[in-house]
Amino acid sequence: MDKNEIRRSLQVQRERLSKSEVESMSREIVFSVQSLAEWKKAREVLLYWPIKNEVDVTPLFHDALESGKKIFLPCCRKDEPGIMDFGVVRAEEDLLHGSFGIKEPCRSKCEFPDVVSPDIMIIPGVGFDRRGYRIGFGGGYYDRFLARPQKSILLAVGVCYSFQIIDEITVEAWDKPVQSICTDKDIIWPE
Template identity: 30%
Template sequence: MDKVNNQVNKAELRRTILQKRKSLSVEESREKCDRICTHLQSSLLFTPAQTILAYFSFRQEPDLSQLVDDKRRWGFPRCVGNSMNWHIWKPGEPLTKGNYGICEPHPDLPILNANEVDLILVPSVACDGRGYRLGYGGGYYDRLLSSPEWASKPTIGIVFEFAYLPQLPIQEWDIQLNGVCTEMGLRMRR
């Protein structure tokens, strides 16, 4: 498949899945999010992790806020130019709206370095069984995960089951995740 068709397919797929996600009722979404969090909490990657990078739910993404506790350090992204800084954040600390309308930790909160991180929970529009993800098209996570200091960190894509597909169109810069978690369970890359 050529590069232009690949980009068109990604754009169409993104639009379709975002529309389906938007059509979920609040109750259905909450139930699915609860099940995703339960699967994560019992996973062998999550249980020993002391410092976890997560995200603030946006555009009806699976909400992981119930996972955030005092037992671990939690990092959340702040977009800075073409990259992300990861700030330590605790419930109740200040948030700001970023360039994309996504909540971000206040810039004065401490920054986490790659060597402090045990697990990255990656927001995704869709994921496939090979560990590839479809994001929003900004390339932030692909840039992050392709850098040497972040490349070895365990990653789990978070999607609803309808967005877990057999195969996504990919490009040379797409980075594979280690696993994908949906309300049906955690699947490690095959």
């Protein structure tokens, strides 16, 4: 199967999950992320706001708020497909429904620094392979961000349900792997 066929198949499986399955599996994934030394010592974290039965990482958002971490969330640029800016979010009230129905940082309430180099990034995906490569929704947003010249990011962590781990994804020149993947069953460390 090509990437589009894999994407469609995995999206259908994810859409069929019940609310309780999403909650249960997401809870295990959040525990896995919280068990990482890099999460515990991170001062700056990049998260996302879940949609369409994605892994619910909102407990990580609240954990980061409570522990005083600086939180970045993506905000899609209007009229520039594939480009995201990252706003510093200090409360859930700083978020508005933006592109694709996703909660995003409000541009008038949040700071949007030119350089964003979090200690840890939590990245969603429609699917991942064991090498750390991902299939997203197809817009290339995270690949573009990962390809930017930046200060070092301590760890880029993909999060997904165990059924979203596939044997191998065909890789394009612009694809960038994550260094770790947390699922509801295990933590994968690609070589």
